[in-house]
Amino acid sequence: MVKVRVSYISLTAEITGRRSETIELKGDGIKLSDLLNELFRRYPKLRDLKSKLNILILINGNSVKNHNMKLIDGDEVAILPPTSGG
Secondary structure (H helix, E strand, O other), X not given: OEXXXXXXXXXXXXXXXXXXXEEEEOOOOOEHHHXXXXXXXXXXXXXXXXXXXXXXXXXXXXXXXXXXXXXXXXOEEEEEOOXXXX
């Protein structure tokens, strides 16, 4: 079992209705893709956002694009919508 802390920023917090939560995933070799599938199951609008925009995912403060990255107990995952600015 892996327990991770998920933080939602900006639009993702609006979609989920929360700023953070702890998610427990059962099994061995839990990957980021497993966590994302669970989040999309819980929050279908989050899946819609990901399909329209390139959301940014951080694990322990580092940007991650590889959804096959393994998660370990205590990881902190942040999900952010893309930002723009000038």
